[in-house]
Amino acid sequence: MEEVDEMDDVDDVVQPRKTKAPRRTATKPTSADKEVKAREREAAKAQREREKQLEKERKQKAKEEKAREKQLAADLAEVNKLKVDKKESTPEMIIDLAREFEETSVGNQTVEVMKRLKVEQTFFESEIPKVVKWRRKVMARYNDTLGHWEPCPFHIRREEHVLVLLTAQEFVDMVIDTSSTTSNLDHHVHRLKSTYVNSTPIYLIEGLTAWMRKNNNSRNRAYQAEVRRQYSQSQTQDQPTSTSSRRKKTTTTNKPETTPPVSDDTIEDALLSLQVTHSCLIHHTNAPPDSAEWIKNFTEHISTVPYRRERMEGNDSAFCMDGGQVKPGENKSDTFIKMLQEVNRVTASMAYGIATQYPSAVDLVRGMRRHGPAMLEDVKKSANRNGAPTDSRIGPAASKRLYKVFMGLDPSATDI
Numbered sequence: 001m002e003e004v005d006e007m008d009d010v011d012d013v014v015q016p017r018k019t020k021a022p023r024r025t026a027t028k029p030t031s032a033d034k035e036v037k038a039r040e041r042e043a044a045k046a047q048r049e050r051e052k053q054l055e056k057e058r059k060q061k062a063k064e065e066k067a068r069e070k071q072l073a074a075d076l077a078e079v080n081k082l083k084v085d086k087k088e089s090t091p092e093m094i095i096d097l098a099r100e101f102e103e104t105s106v107g108n109q110t111v112e113v114m115k116r117l118k119v120e121q122t123f124f125e126s127e128i129p130k131v132v133k134w135r136r137k138v139m140a141r142y143n144d145t146l147g148h149w150e151p152c153p154f155h156i157r158r159e160e161h162v163l164v165l166l167t168a169q170e171f172v173d174m175v176i177d178t179s180s181t182t183s184n185l186d187h188h189v190h191r192l193k194s195t196y197v198n199s200t201p202i203y204l205i206e207g208l209t210a211w212m213r214k215n216n217n218s219r220n221r222a223y224q225a226e227v228r229r230q231y232s233q234s235q236t237q238d239q240p241t242s243t244s245s246r247r248k249k250t251t252t253t254n255k256p257e258t259t260p261p262v263s264d265d266t267i268e269d270a271l272l273s274l275q276v277t278h279s280c281l282i283h284h285t286n287a288p289p290d291s292a293e294w295i296k297n298f299t300e301h302i303s304t305v306p307y308r309r310e311r312m313e314g315n316d317s318a319f320c321m322d323g324g325q326v327k328p329g330e331n332k333s334d335t336f337i338k339m340l341q342e343v344n345r346v347t348a349s350m351a352y353g354i355a356t357q358y359p360s361a362v363d364l365v366r367g368m369r370r371h372g373p374a375m376l377e378d379v380k381k382s383a384n385r386n387g388a389p390t391d392s393r394i395g396p397a398a399s400k401r402l403y404k405v406f407m408g409l410d411p412s413a414t415d416i
Contacts, residue, residue, distance in 0.1 A: 168211035352382035
């Protein structure tokens with residue numbers, strides 16, 4: 001019994017009394033805490049705004065960089081256009097005409113043509129009359145390392161050509177004026193080169209062919225008149241004095257106008273001297289409209305010079321590769337026909353007739369090896385590309401010529 005009571009006492013001791021947990025009371029935030037949290041929220045918001053602004057700026061910079069790259073690519077593509085075409089390069093030019101061209105036929109026509117070509121034009125005071133010079137509006141320079149044109153700051157550059165327009169009479173006067181040292185042709189060239197240093201002179205001579213023709217006619221008439229005069233003098237020895245007087249008066253009225261004693265050889269020597277001695281370019285025109293047209297042609301050609309030069313150096317070609325100089329064929333047969341026409345004195349009808357029997361160069365060479373130089377003598381010419389034959393044949397001369405071209409082994413042969 002005592003043990004049971006002790007166990008009950010132990011249970012009473014072990015079992016604790018159940019106590020209620022203390023209640024947690026919510027503390028209200030103070031104004032200081034609110035200010036701290038507000039500042040934190042504002043700082044976080046400002047941070048987000050800064051990050052958003054930085055991201056926006058980064059995207060804007062990337063967009064601008066992409067736009068710059070795109071613009072650079074477009075600029076490179078623009079300046080690297082194939083400007084050997086005069087339509088692309090001519091608007092870059094500025095043409096300067098000497099004041100003597102104002103209110104003249106050549107000057108008025110040149111001004112109107114330049115307006116159509118979108119070429120700027122000015123008049124200037126020149127020491128040498130009737131001078132034409134050119135300038136270029138440069139917006140690109142050639143990068144030798146990269147091998148393409150690159151945009152550059154806009155500037156105006158003087159071109160390396162200068163043109164002088166001379167009438168036939170002005171040219172002849174300078175040729176025959178050997179006594180004066182200030183108005184002869186050599187002095188004119190020297191003065192032009194010293195005024196426009198490092199420029200290639202171009203002499204545009206107007207009406208020289210017609211002048212030489214008239215000069216020859218005048219010399220012939222003078223010779224005929226002199227013969228008639230001498231004949232009349234021999235006849236008047238047996239005539240009365242009154243008749244002689246009348247004949248002398250008639251001879252005087254029929255005498256042709258005096259012309260300067262200039263031979264064709266003198267003119268030709270002067271032209272050769274300009275080309276060989278002075279390294280000048282010469283072109284002849286017939287009338288003022290023709291002169292204005294050739295000033296336009298020179299303007300267009302000079303505009304393509306730097307682009308052609310770089311193209312030739314880039315291609316490293318010893319011959320010209322401009323489009324249109326070699327006619328391309330539409331197919332293999334057409335190419336073979338055009339190749340045959342490149343042989344001297346081989347016409348299209350001959351080429352069509354040959355291609356009818358020998359469709360390719362291989363067949364033609366194989367036949368020549370078998371039949372010899374006379375193989376093509378009796379081949380009928382064709383009236384058109386469809387192969388309709390005619391009654392005429394190619395003949396032995398053309399047959400031998402083609403044989404030498406295709407079968408010749410001497411690269412220096414000139415007897416074709």
